Amino acid sequence: MTGNPLINTAVFVAFLLVTLFVVYRAGNRNSTTVDYYAAGRGLSGPQNGLAMAGDYLSAASFLGIAGAIAINGYDGFLYSIGFLVAWLVNLLLVGELLRNTGRFTMGDVLSFRMRQRPVRAAAATSTLAISFFYMVAQMAGAGGLVALLLNVHTRWGQALVIIGVGLVMIFYVLVGGMRGTTFVQIIKAALLMLTITLITVFLLGKFGFSISAIMEQAAAHNPKGTAILSPGVEYGKTDLSKLDFVSLSLALVLGVAGLPHILMRFYTVPNAREAADRWCGRPGRCPFSTWPR
Amino acid sequence: MSQPPYGQPPTMPLHNSPAGAFGQALSEHSLSDHHLSEHGLSEHTGALSGLPLDQQPDYLAIQASPEFADLRRRLRRFVFPMTVVFLGWYLAFVLLAAYAHSFMSYRLYGTITVGLVLGALQFVSTLVITTWYVRFARRRIDPRVTEIRRQAGLEAE
Structure with a gap:
């Protein structure tokens, strides 16, 4: 483990304090239910677009996909394509229509013209179930990362770290509401995109701006060798695993569109145009928040 | 005017209501093809768009247009x-x-x-x-x- 844990802790705490301050300030402006749950519907397209990018750049994509590519090569890359195309599902099929109902939650919108209680119960159950599984993965990733930073290796230590991270997150949301967490996501998205760009440029530079060179090096250091450059390392072993992969891809492209934390971002803009604007503020690696629409 | 079963209606600044009202019409149509009147729409929309019932746009007319x-x-x-x-x-x-x-x-x-x-x-x-x-x-x-x-x-x- 390289790096001084004391410095790591200091930087980590500094980040926490800065973002907590931002959240607190944003939270102070919350005075109505609409403010708390939908940021008063006053967020501009580009702001929400950046926040959406922050949502998308979750621990799953940032740590998980990076890790999957590092270990399995091409099969990890395949995973990320699913997330990408799911974006379009939300844009074309959901965005223009979902927004503008004056509601806060997916349950509200779904129960719009139907019997309230059964639909709300179903929406709530699905949200809780999805959020639970999502959270477990995110928390494990975040906790593992923080434990690495702080040089904590015992199981109890790591458990404590994960609990601590969870408590801090709860605190963020309680204090800031939608507006506060949106600003945190904006900061996160900006920082992540900046660092990713820098890392990419420096790495490419180190290998003479040759993608082939990087991949050859990666294959040389991987126990599976150059097999990782082709599909099949993880998902190609048996016919069943291939089918499993197709099923996984379908789940990714259709399911990501239904994630509650993605859907709820639609309620924070004043109209459908901003919703589509905001959705387009996200695509790919560049923030297209100045999209001319 | 009936209170919505789920609690306080959202308070929205007035300039947002037209967007909310139209969007309602748009999303109504997309959610299902049932006619609005079959589901006691007035009960819902009164609270949902933030406008008092007498100022609501005529959703049925919009849908039929x-x-x-x-x-x-x-x-x-x-x-x-x-x-x-x-x-x-x-x-x-x-x-x-x-x-x-x-x-x-x-x-x-x-x-x-x-x-x-x-x-x-x-x-x-x-x-x-x-x-x-x-x-x-x-x-x-x-x-x-x-x-x-x-x-x-x-x-x-």
């Missing part, structure tokens, strides 16, 4: 074929990756494989479709939305 039907048809004529195209392209890519390993491993240049190029093309196509949709919505959908809103007696935004 030819302009709204035209708007809806235009949106669907773009969205549905495009969805078929991008889902088809994605599925083709997935099936190739799952079952055509040797094809995907073919090296085009250095270690750049066909698989890598196809994956990159998925990124490109996503970007292209997004641009196309934004341009389409701006040119064809937004003006009609504004017009319908204006006809319904709400301010154009």
